[in-house]
């Protein structure tokens with residue numbers, strides 16, 4: 253009798269979980285999740301320097317007090333260049349200010365609230381603090397980071413999720429390697445004859461992303477593509493404060509009229525700041541700030557979006573040359589930097605309302621969007 257053995261089974265002594273990572277992206281995801289839970293993370297530099305960091309967005313007063321007790325006069329507040337500028341500090345790489353002895357509310361005031369008194373002194377920020385703020389942005393949290401230098405082998409912080417400086421950039425660059433289509437199906441859309449939803453998974457930040465393929469795009473010519481960042485208020489609820497809903501629907505109509513094209517619906521609410529900060533910014537806009545100054549008050553740049561995901565999705569759809577439906581030259585430049593051949597650009601507009609005039613004017617005058625302001629606003 254022959255006994256069959258599984259000759260291809262690996263020798264357990266040589267099996268490992270190495271193929272599961274963690275790689276740079278996984279480290280960043282874990283760290284982002286920890287920040288969302290209000291827990292500190294650790295950033296380690298190439299030179300062995302290390303930093304422990306927490307965002308004020310999710311820190312509790314008790315957690316802040318514990319960290320403060322533990323770290324004493326080492327505890328600092330990181331300010332992004334934009335937040336530093338709001339506090340009259342000119343720091344192109346961001347600034348650090350000492351917060352030893354300050355209570356939680358005062359730290360929050362300095363970190364992201366309006367009307368804070370500029371501090372007496374500051375130091376240029378370290379790259380470790382900038383990386384920590386990058387993780388907060390990935391987690392759609394405020395980049396108001398409380399942090400302190402620590403020894404990389406300090407056992408108190410041994411359980412903290414840890415990333416290396418540069419991990420975010422490495423993970424972003426690897427986006428296309430990780431992306432795959434997990435579902436694809438036709439969905440009937442009002443006013444559109446043929447639309448297929450293609451769902452991608454594996455990109456950075458774990459959220460599945462949608463591409464809507466309208467009609468039959470002809471890849472022999474630049475494919476009309478709308479790269480649309482989500483705007484729940486405008487796209488879904490018809491908010492009058494922006495032109496996003498119109499751009500979404502007009503974009504789909506244009507794709508159909510051109511015989512086929514693709515709309516990428518990217519999960520980057522509030523220009524990549526998240527719905528919570530977008531609503532905070534709306535509150536500041538109601539107090540008189542424009543969109544860019546409102547975002548700066550919270551520590552954000554004028555546009556925090558990234559388009560590696562969009563480029564990877566286009567690659568996955570085998571689309572190399574595109575006619576981009578946009579008024580935003582930064583989108584064109586970013587996609588080109590990601591290797592997409594943006595051969596043409598088609599403007600895409602919405603309705604001007606009393607409520608969105610200032611938003612559109614700021615886009616044109618401060619954001620460099622190619623909007624004919626005089627025609628839009630009637631002179």
Ligand SMILES: Nc1nc2c(ncn2[C@@H]2O[C@H](COP(=O)(O)OP(=O)(O)OP(=O)(O)O)[C@@H](O)[C@H]2O)c(=O)[nH]1
Pocket residue numbers: 479480481482483484494496499520521522523524525529530533534543547577578579580583611621
């Ligand atoms: N932070 C912030 N984001 C906003 C505000 N109003 C709209 N947004 C966001 O702005 C983004 C607009 O996305 P898009 O329409 O794809 O891009 P765009 O930069 O306007 O460029 P176009 O391609 O010309 O439309 C969405 O992520 C919205 O959620 C605002 O007042 N503050």
Ligand SMILES: [Zn+2]
Pocket residue numbers: 483485486487493494495496497
């Ligand atoms: Zn909008």
